[in-house]
Structure formats: structure tokens, C-alpha cells
Amino acid sequence: MPELPDLVVIRERLLKELPGEIIQEIEILDPLVVRNLSGGKSETSFIGSIFESLERTGPFLNFKFGSKNIVIHPMLAGKFSLDPKYKKKDLAIRIKFQNKILNYADDVHMGKVYFTEPEYFSQIPKFTDQGVDLLSENFTQEEFLKRIEKNRQQTRVFLMDQTKLSALGNAYADEVLFDSKIHPKTPCNKLSEEEKIQLYQSIKSVLNDSIDYIRKKQAPLDFKVRDHVKVRNRKNEPCPRCGTTIRRANVLGHDSFFCPNCQRVPGEQFIDWNKTL
Numbered sequence: 001m002p003e004l005p006d007l008v009v010i011r012e013r014l015l016k017e018l019p020g021e022i023i024q025e026i027e028i029l030d031p032l033v034v035r036n037l038s039g040g041k042s043e044t045s046f047i048g049s050i051f052e053s054l055e056r057t058g059p060f061l062n063f064k065f066g067s068k069n070i071v072i073h074p075m076l077a078g079k080f081s082l083d084p085k086y087k088k089k090d091l092a093i094r095i096k097f098q099n100k101i102l103n104y105a106d107d108v109h110m111g112k113v114y115f116t117e118p119e120y121f122s123q124i125p126k127f128t129d130q131g132v133d134l135l136s137e138n139f140t141q142e143e144f145l146k147r148i149e150k151n152r153q154q155t156r157v158f159l160m161d162q163t164k165l166s167a168l169g170n171a172y173a174d175e176v177l178f179d180s181k182i183h184p185k186t187p188c189n190k191l192s193e194e195e196k197i198q199l200y201q202s203i204k205s206v207l208n209d210s211i212d213y214i215r216k217k218q219a220p221l222d223f224k225v226r227d228h229v230k231v232r233n234r235k236n237e238p239c240p241r242c243g244t245t246i247r248r249a250n251v252l253g254h255d256s257f258f259c260p261n262c263q264r265v266p267g268e269q270f271i272d273w274n275k276t277l
């Protein structure tokens with residue numbers, strides 16, 4: 001579930017609760033999520049460690065305990081919660097602090113948890129080769145244009161390439177393309193300079209607006225806030241901009257949702273079969 005805006009808010013909320021807390025117990029309830037690295041730490045070596053900070057690296061959350069780290073890549077379905085009432089059978093990991101309990105659940109076992117130290121970070125798949133962080137100062141228009149220039153990938157595939165842009169998932173890739181009125185399959189090298197600049201601005205505005213929205217919503221930490229999205233998972237609903245029925249297409253193995261009227265393939269004649277002629 002968590003994409004960039006979700007992780008920003010999860011991080012902010014955990015940082016209000018956990019600093020200074022000391023780990024008393026770590027229960028691994030679903031061993032499938034724990035990935036061992038050579039030289040990795042056992043979870044028991046974290047007992048007595050003090051929570052210092054929480055950093056986000058692209059789609060990863062890095063919990064820092066002195067020289068040790070718990071790095072979590074929640075992928076599609078990972079959820080965090082501080083609610084002590086969570087049942088153990090529904091959890092992957094439970095970390096008991098003196099005054100708090102941090103739960104991590106993952107229904108589809110796709111997320112990954114690493115008990116480790118910084119010198120082993122390079123062994124964590126995708127952790128050290130993330131592209132420019134989309135919320136950092138380094139993500140400038142100039143930097144974006146440099147990365148998209150001469151690229152021949154379909155625009156949606158480019159947007160989701162974490163080694164270039166860190167990081168857009170399925171939901172926000174669709175939202176960014178809708179905002180910029182670009183068809184998901186348009187090859188990057190077919191975009192005009194204006195469209196590329198619009199794409200950059202849409203990435204910034206969609207992410208920032210979504211972070212503000214999720215922050216204000218104050219939903220439970222493990223609740224997926226998605227009611228603000230305009231096209232994602234809205235197949236057969238009307239486009240909020242023009243009323244045309246939203247469609248779903250497969251773009252390199254991923255479902256993509258878009259408005260066939262607002263987001264046209266360059267040169268394509270659009271016939272709206274939903275409207276009576």
C-alpha cells in the first residue's frame with residue numbers, strides 16, 4: 001500500500017511517538033518477511049537499543065538505533081501501526097518498546113525487513129541505487145529534463161523506474177500522467193519540451209497536494225487514504241475533468257488507469273463511444 005506520500009506521513013507520525021524508546025522485545029511472527037544479509041544482525045541484538053531516528057530512502061523506511069538499523073521495504077501491502085490491540089496472527093513483526101508497540105503487517109508477504117548496519121546497505125536490493133528523491137531539493141526541473149532526455153521508454157515505465165526517479169508507484173504514476181494529460185504509453189522521446197516541463201510540475205504538485213491531503217485526513221496509520229485520487233482504480237467512472245469513462249490498460253505488466261479523452265496518444269483520433277452521436 002504505501003507510496004511516497006503515505007510514507008512521508010507515516011514517518012512524521014512515528015517520529016512523534018518513538019524517539020528515545022528502548023526496544024524490549026522483537027517478535028518475528030512471519031519469518032518470510034525477514035531477509036538475511038551476510039553480516040546481518042539477529043533481531044535479538046536490538047534488545048536494549050534506543051530509537052534515534054527514522055529516515056526515508058525512496059520507498060524504504062530506515063529505523064536507526066545507534067549503529068544498527070532496521071530497514072523496511074513495505075512494497076505493495078506493508079502496513080505500520082502503533083495500535084497495541086492488533087492480533088498477533090495478523091502481524092509480520094511486533095517491536096515492543098518500553099511505552100509503545102510498533103506493529104508491521106504484510107498480508108501478501110511481499111515486503112522485506114532487514115536487521116542490519118550501514119556497511120551492509122549495499123546488499124539490500126534497490127536501496128543504494130535509488131534515483132533522485134522526488135521530494136528533495138535535488139529534484140529540479142533541469143535534473144528531471146536531463147533524466148528524461150533521449151529516453152525511449154513509455155512515459156509510465158520511465159516514471160516508475162526507481163533508478164531514475166525515487167519513487168513513484170502505480171497509483172501516483174497514474175495520477176501524475178492524468179494531471180499532465182499524457183497517455184501512459186507515450187514514449188518519452190515523443191513528448192514535447194512543454195509536455196516534459198508539465199510532467200515535472202505535475203510530479204511536484206500531485207505529490208505535495210497528496211501529502212497535504214493525507215496529513216490533514218489523520219486516518220489511522222494503517223489505513224490507505226486514496227479517496228483523493230482522480231483516475232487510479234476508477235475504471236468505468238467518469239473523468240473528473242471531462243466526463244469521459246476512465247479506462248484501464250496494461251503497460252508493461254502493470255495496470256494503468258487513464259482518461260482516453262484527456263490523455264491521448266499523439267496523433268490518435270479519439271472516438272468517444274460512450275456518448276450518443
Ligand SMILES: [Zn+2]
Pocket residue numbers: 239240241242243244259260261262263
Ligand atoms: Zn478526461
